[in-house]
Amino acid sequence: MIRLDQVVPYSALYIDMQYQYLFNTLWSYIKPIDQEQYIKEIEKIWLGDSKNSNILLTLCVRASTDLLLQVNYFKAKPIYKQALDWPPGTEMIVTGINIPDMMQVLRLHGIIPVPVDVELGTLGCSLEQFKKVISPRTKGIMLSYVFGSKFDSVDIILWAKQQGLFIIEDEAESFSRPKDTCHPLVDFSTYSFGSIKTCSAFGGSVCILRNNEVLFRKMKALQEKYPKWPQRLFLKRTIKNFIPMFLLNSKFINQKSRWVFINAFPKWDYKEFVVSSIRGFQKDTEDVLSTYRYRIPDPMMVMLTLRFRTFDYEEFLTSTNRQIAGQKILQKGGLTVPGHKVEDRKFWLYPVVVPNPQLTYKILNSRGIDAYMGVTQLDIVESPIGSSFQYPKKTLEYFKDILYLPIHQNTDLKSIQRICNEVVEVVNMMKTQHSRF
Numbered sequence: 001m002i003r004l005d006q007v008v009p010y011s012a013l014y015i016d017m018q019y020q021y022l023f024n025t026l027w028s029y030i031k032p033i034d035q036e037q038y039i040k041e042i043e044k045i046w047l048g049d050s051k052n053s054n055i056l057l058t059l060c061v062r063a064s065t066d067l068l069l070q071v072n073y074f075k076a077k078p079i080y081k082q083a084l085d086w087p088p089g090t091e092m093i094v095t096g097i098n099i100p101d102m103m104q105v106l107r108l109h110g111i112i113p114v115p116v117d118v119e120l121g122t123l124g125c126s127l128e129q130f131k132k133v134i135s136p137r138t139k140g141i142m143l144s145y146v147f148g149s150k151f152d153s154v155d156i157i158l159w160a161k162q163q164g165l166f167i168i169e170d171e172a173e174s175f176s177r178p179k180d181t182c183h184p185l186v187d188f189s190t191y192s193f194g195s196i197k198t199c200s201a202f203g204g205s206v207c208i209l210r211n212n213e214v215l216f217r218k219m220k221a222l223q224e225k226y227p228k229w230p231q232r233l234f235l236k237r238t239i240k241n242f243i244p245m246f247l248l249n250s251k252f253i254n255q256k257s258r259w260v261f262i263n264a265f266p267k268w269d270y271k272e273f274v275v276s277s278i279r280g281f282q283k284d285t286e287d288v289l290s291t292y293r294y295r296i297p298d299p300m301m302v303m304l305t306l307r308f309r310t311f312d313y314e315e316f317l318t319s320t321n322r323q324i325a326g327q328k329i330l331q332k333g334g335l336t337v338p339g340h341k342v343e344d345r346k347f348w349l350y351p352v353v354v355p356n357p358q359l360t361y362k363i364l365n366s367r368g369i370d371a372y373m374g375v376t377q378l379d380i381v382e383s384p385i386g387s388s389f390q391y392p393k394k395t396l397e398y399f400k401d402i403l404y405l406p407i408h409q410n411t412d413l414k415s416i417q418r419i420c421n422e423v424v425e426v427v428n429m430m431k432t433q434h435s436r437f
Contacts, residue, residue: 004256007262008370010254011406012371013375028301035301045178045309046308063205067222084139089137092114092142095144097146098379117129119394120353122152138163141168142168143170149338149342166187169183175191175197195241224295226293226294271375322413335354347408350404353402369423406419407419
């Protein structure tokens with residue numbers, strides 16, 4: 001039986017939300033708002049006085065990508081010739097780690113994702129990898145920055161633009177502040193504010209289009225035909241998120257509740273229960289894309305605006321420095337944190353590569369450290385069936401050994417140091433007892 005003082009009062013699951021934001025959006029369930037006014041404020045926060053960029057707000061990154069891919073000449077009547085010209089079978093080069101639902105959106109639009117390996121140190125790819133897989137059917141690239149690690153992709157972006165490729169940056173996991181800091185040659189950038197994302201609004205996505213007014217207007221016109229996502233569904237999601245917020249975000253309640261779970265219900269995986277209750281959208285299995293074809297409801301619009309208006313970048317940087325201190329302890333102990341070579345390192349989740357993650361997970365949890373394995377839907381992007389493209393095997397070699405630690409924006413430095421030192425101790429113990437590690 002574990003003692004209460006052994007339980008580290010933080011979880012691998014963390015919802016970046018405060019009760020004041022929930023309270024300050026309640027009125028919008030009753031009183032309709034002028035969404036255009038809120039959109040203008042969000043544009044001002046994100047874009048400043050930029051004249052070459054435009055913003056669209058959608059339910060999620062998948063909705064943003066679906067909206068983009070609907071604007072396609074091959075699906076439109078000739079009189080409405082669109083800005084994209086991608087026939088079925090078009091290939092898009094993608095970084096080899098992403099969520100399966102995103103790849104499903106591409107495939108349902110007839111786009112073939114062609115993955116390239118993601119390097120462990122930077123969580124990025126090299127230009128040479130992209131050059132190896134480009135073909136006459138390639139129309140675009142998608143750079144996804146995972147775990148908060150935004151690798152240097154300038155050479156890839158410049159090369160892609162020279163090739164005439166459409167450039168998408170998926171920043172769902174690399175948000176650091178509400179400001180457009182992407183390369184000006186990137187055509188389309190997307191950010192996510194789902195339940196377990198940084199600056200969570202319990203949903204919503206910001207997508208930024210650059211240097212293409214025609215594409216923006218066509219996407220906006222199409223989106224305006226969508227109905228609004230029902231407010232009752234957003235309220236339901238808010239209530240579902242409130243429960244883990246209450247149990248996990250407070251150090252006092254987190255420690256006490258987990259102490260009860262560990263000792264009274266040792267076989268119950270409460271983390272899996274929490275993740276399944278707050279995760280994404282319930283997809284329509286017969287028409288998956290229809291799941292995303294809604295405008296955001298008023299309360300979500302108000303929530304997004306509040307989060308962007310009050311985002312504290314200095315506090316974010318301070319918490320990042322604490323997380324980097326933990327990374328140094330792990331590296332000194334011989335462990336690897338994916339993305340550790342990136343200079344301007346930020347974090348979303350806290351992955352570490354360990355031998356035998358299942359056993360490491362069990363030992364750490366028995367010591368009161370709430371490590372986790374299934375906190376994200378991220379997975380390896382598989383190569384097209386029957387193609388000559390290689391499966392990203394090098395990525396799989398380390399990806400299968402990733403464990404997520406209870407380190408996030410809210411974790412204090414003392415707890416970070418204890419967690420990381422115990423991880424190093426456990427791994428060294430395992431290596432001593434099992435030489436094959």
